[in-house]
Amino acid sequence: MNSTSFRAVPDRAPLRWIILKIHQRCNLNCSYCYVYNRGDDSWKSRPKQMGNDVIDQVCKLIVEHCARYTIDEFVIELHGGEPMLVGKTRFVEIINRIRTACAPLSIKFLMQTNGTLLDQEWSDILAEHAVAVGISVDGPAEFADQKRFYHNGKGSTNDVLRRLSSVKSHPDRPFTHGCLAVIDPTIPGADMIDWLVENDIMFADLLLPLGNRANPPDGWTGPEPYTKYMLDAFERWWALDGDAPHIRFFEMMIRAHLGYKPELDALGGDLGALCVVETNGAIGISDVISVCGGYSGTDLITIWDTSLDQHVDKLDVDLVQAPCAACKSCPEFTACNGGYLPHRWDGTGFDNTSLYCETLSALSARIREAITSSLPASMIKTKEVAA
Ligand code: SF4
Numbered sequence: 030m031n032s033t034s035f036r037a038v039p040d041r042a043p044l045r046w047i048i049l050k051i052h053q054r055c056n057l058n059c060s061y062c063y064v065y066n067r068g069d070d071s072w073k074s075r076p077k078q079m080g081n082d083v084i085d086q087v088c089k090l091i092v093e094h095c096a097r098y099t100i101d102e103f104v105i106e107l108h109g110g111e112p113m114l115v116g117k118t119r120f121v122e123i124i125n126r127i128r129t130a131c132a133p134l135s136i137k138f139l140m141q142t143n144g145t146l147l148d149q150e151w152s153d154i155l156a157e158h159a160v161a162v163g164i165s166v167d168g169p170a171e172f173a174d175q176k177r178f179y180h181n182g183k184g185s186t187n188d189v190l191r192r193l194s195s196v197k198s199h200p201d202r203p204f205t206h207g208c209l210a211v212i213d214p215t216i217p218g219a220d221m222i223d224w225l226v227e228n229d230i231m232f233a234d235l236l237l238p239l240g241n242r243a244n245p246p247d248g249w250t251g252p253e254p255y256t257k258y259m260l261d262a263f264e265r266w267w268a269l270d271g272d273a274p275h276i277r278f279f280e281m282m283i284r285a286h287l288g289y290k291p292e293l294d295a296l297g298g299d300l301g302a303l304c305v306v307e308t309n310g311a312i313g314i315s316d317v318i319s320v321c322g323g324y325s326g327t328d329l330i331t332i333w334d335t336s337l338d339q340h341v342d343k344l345d346v347d348l349v350q351a352p353c354a355a356c357k358s359c360p361e362f363t364a365c366n367g368g369y370l371p372h373r374w375d376g377t378g379f380d381n382t383s384l385y386c387e388t389l390s391a392l393s394a395r396i397r398e399a400i401t402s403s404l405p406a407s408m409i410k411t412k413e414v415a416a
């Protein structure tokens with residue numbers, strides 16, 4: 030660990046986003062869950078819910094941080110476990126407490142939920158308090174229920190889809206943050222895109238399952254099924270043209286090929302731009318690092334001993350996320366950036382290519398080709414003439 034003290038002159042954009050784990054438990058028990066079922070038991074030693082002492086201290090840090098960097102808007106993502114387990118009354122109390130303590134800052138709230146508790150009353154609360162909702166749902170029930178189930182083993186997908194309609198049809202549409210779907214390579218990628226369209230899920234992301242060389246995803250046989258899935262999904266998505274849902278992963282890769290730096294953590298986005306605060310006040314780089322058994326950055330610093338611009342140094346974020354030599358010389362680096370940090374862990378460090386290197390490389394190359402082939406022939410010809 031680095032004991033570097035306060036960064037007097039920041040050389041990076043200041044942090045503007047905190048993930049608050051307001052509830053540490055979940056009413057689901059997904060087989061791939063990085064919190065409960067991937068070898069990390071740190072959740073057991075933390076309080077079930079975030080108390081006001083933690084919330085008040087987080088607000089104090091946000092206010093100090095925003096004043097220091099002249100920021101007037103800050104993002105708080107409410108997360109779990111399952112954040113809605115705090116209950117409606119406590120949820121409203123938390124929102125109001127934060128808004129009051131942080132005034133006059135503009136606080137933008139997001140919430141990532143498994144969607145199983147949503148109802149009309151929740152939709153009203155979320156809309157009234159301007160909380161944008163993202164929902165985790167993995168695809169057709171016959172596949173997704175094998176992995177996303179309640180503690181009694183019952184699948185959750187149809188419950189979620191039924192409840193999702195209450196937020197989607199709400200006049201104020203709190204459902205603006207889209208769906209996150211963990212990839213199941215046994216679903217043909219094109220079918221997954223069709224399923225999103227059929228269910229009117231027009232903002233989504235496809236997540237490569239958490240895992241790495243030291244702790245591969247369940248059923249891992251290598252990257253090939255994921256490569257096939259991604260390429261298949263991309264072809265269908267690209268062919269849908271204007272009718273396609275937004276797929277963040279594809280769109281970010283396209284943007285990267287067009288010269289924009291990817292901000293997505295799954296494409297090597299800067300993890301120093303946000304931090305996670307657990308129910309006990311511990312600050313982490315990202316909760317998904319819990320799939321990296323042996324990484325020592327968990328629960329080492331807290332909101333009582335660290336300001337929001339110190340976590341990058343204290344947790345050695347830049348050192349940890351620095352791409353490896355192979356990535357830096359890779360022709361797909363501009364779009365891939367080494368992929369997602371937890372996919373790079375090998376049991377001792379992160380100085381590696383992604384477990385999904387083959388998949389990322391193939392997708393990035395295909396996307397470049399698709400972009401190039403959609404350019405007017407005159408541009409291609411001009412290039413040839415110029416050459
Ligand atoms: S809903 Fe999320 S937090 Fe809950 S068990 Fe599933 S993956 Fe884990």
Ligand code: SF4
Binds near residue numbers: 356357362390
């Ligand atoms: S494709 Fe592989 S080698 Fe290239 S940047 Fe991505 S992870 Fe690194």
